[in-house]
Amino acid sequence: MPDGARAPDGPQGTGAEPLLRVEDLRVDYRTAGGRVPAVRGVSFTLEAGSKLGVAGESGCGKSTVALALLRLLPKSARVGGSVLLEGEDVTAMRWGRLRAVRWAGASIVFQGAMHALNAVRRVGDQIAEPMLLHGTVPPGRTGARVGELLESVGLPRWRARSYPHELSGGQRQRVMIAMALACEPRLIIADEPTTALDVMVQAQILRLIDDLVAGSGIGLVMISHDLSVLADTCDRLAVMYAGRVVEEGPAAEVVAAARHPYAAALSAAFPRVGDPGSRMAPRGLPGDPPDPAALPEGCSFRPRCAVAEERCAATDPDLWSAGDGGRRAACVKVLEEAV
Numbered sequence: 001m002p003d004g005a006r007a008p009d010g011p012q013g014t015g016a017e018p019l020l021r022v023e024d025l026r027v028d029y030r031t032a033g034g035r036v037p038a039v040r041g042v043s044f045t046l047e048a049g050s051k052l053g054v055a056g057e058s059g060c061g062k063s064t065v066a067l068a069l070l071r072l073l074p075k076s077a078r079v080g081g082s083v084l085l086e087g088e089d090v091t092a093m094r095w096g097r098l099r100a101v102r103w104a105g106a107s108i109v110f111q112g113a114m115h116a117l118n119a120v121r122r123v124g125d126q127i128a129e130p131m132l133l134h135g136t137v138p139p140g141r142t143g144a145r146v147g148e149l150l151e152s153v154g155l156p157r158w159r160a161r162s163y164p165h166e167l168s169g170g171q172r173q174r175v176m177i178a179m180a181l182a183c184e185p186r187l188i189i190a191d192e193p194t195t196a197l198d199v200m201v202q203a204q205i206l207r208l209i210d211d212l213v214a215g216s217g218i219g220l221v222m223i224s225h226d227l228s229v230l231a232d233t234c235d236r237l238a239v240m241y242a243g244r245v246v247e248e249g250p251a252a253e254v255v256a257a258a259r260h261p262y263a264a265a266l267s268a269a270f271p272r273v274g275d276p277g278s279r280m281a282p283r284g285l286p287g288d289p290p291d292p293a294a295l296p297e298g299c300s301f302r303p304r305c306a307v308a309e310e311r312c313a314a315t316d317p318d319l320w321s322a323g324d325g326g327r328r329a330a331c332v333k334v335l336e337e338a339v
């Protein structure tokens with residue numbers, strides 16, 4: 001490791017075990033066509049009460065990381081590395097312990113609440129389910145607690161009696177958030193929580209998540225293809241490309257002055273809400289991300305990179321220190337500057 005480079009144990013180390021420590025996470029899917037390396041050595045840490053955004057184009061492995069955090073991957077997935085939640089490795093937990101950790105230790109808000117909710121059950125019963133499963137609230141008090149949760153996400157108590165189809169997309173997503181909060185988890189993972197919603201509702205839901213997490217000590221991992229959504233909500237950003245984190249750092253700095261050419265291109269592609277200097281329409285990135293089963297030699301971003309050089313075909317750089325605040329970037333040019 002060259003001087004100035006940072007070990008992958010993350011930039012915010014305080015000596016105490018962080019809320020979440022992901023180390024060298026690797027996920028392969030076994031398919032009829034062979035092995036698909038969807039996540040290739042992802043490491044990051046999250047302190048209690050902080051918010052990490054994971055960004056990247058479709059197919060870069062974001063959802064696979066989210067699912068791996070709670071071991072919700074399909075059977076075809078093979079997982080390596082570790083996911084330490086309050087020091088306990090989720091990847092190695094016994095089944096009973098894993099059941100106890102889901103909802104109560106960490107919970108997930110998925111995109112597209114219509115599919116995640118059961119269409120034929122009242123939403124109040126669905127919110128109550130994790131509480132009953134975990135015994136966090138005495139059975140006689142679940143109705144009252146469901147009402148409190150609905151109010152905390154901006155819905156009236158009587159909505160407990162509604163079925164999912166009686167709610168708008170934004171209301172359904174609020175129900176999903178209420179469910180995620182039901183057992184008072186220390187970590188919430190939000191996978192594209194606003195993608196299916198129109199811009200106004202998207203802003204309301206993001207504000208809601210922000211308000212609920214603020215000051216509560218809950219850690220948030222939010223996943224989105226839209227860097228501007230994450231920049232407005234999260235303290236730190238990790239930008240993924242082809243199954244790896246290629247840049248990580250304080251959100252405002254990554255968006256304003258990305259060090260990795262892919263993070264810079266992604267940042268330019270999404271206008272930032274409320275930033276008058278920002279473009280009004282997203283500019284697409286040229287080219288497509290690589291097929292994870294057939295990655296190019298060297299740096300995976302090289303075929304699309306405007307500043308690639310011959311040597312980029314020979315090296316797939318690690319994440320190296322790229323400035324203050326634990327900034328890291330995986331580009332040979334950053335590596336050069338660090339030495």
Ligand SMILES: Nc1ncnc2c1ncn2[C@@H]1O[C@H](COP(=O)(O)OP(=O)(O)OP(=O)(O)O)[C@@H](O)[C@H]1O
Pocket residue numbers: 029030031036038056057058059060061062063064065074076225292
């Ligand atoms: N069950 C699976 N079997 C095989 N390959 C899969 C499976 N799930 C995902 N993949 C592949 O793994 C890679 C990463 O997918 P993943 O869904 O994690 O990416 P993503 O960044 O979340 O994309 P999106 O935003 O489109 O969901 C993709 O190439 C995808 O096709």
